[in-house]
Amino acid sequence: MPEPSFMESVQYFVTRHEGQWRVALNCEYSGAYATEEEAIRAAVDAAHKEGKAGRDAQVLVQGHDHRFRNEWTYGQDLYPPSG
Secondary structure: OOOOOOOOEEEEEEEEEOOEEEEEEOOEEEEEEOOHHHHHHHHHHHHHHHHHOOOEEEEEEEOOOOOEEEEEEOOOOOOOOOO
């Protein structure tokens, strides 16, 4: 029986870090965005590139309750996102 193939998964986390909106990937922070929306757009753009390269990619955003919600998933949500 063939081995199941699993796509590599990439998750971008949009969060407030040291008072600024940032995007985290593998515990490394990038950017310093003025708004949450700018950080989300940057994360979605990066996740879209990962998806086109054959990886499962999604963007999660940390809410005021410190929980993460799924904001955008490659192959499921429109790109570029509306709104």
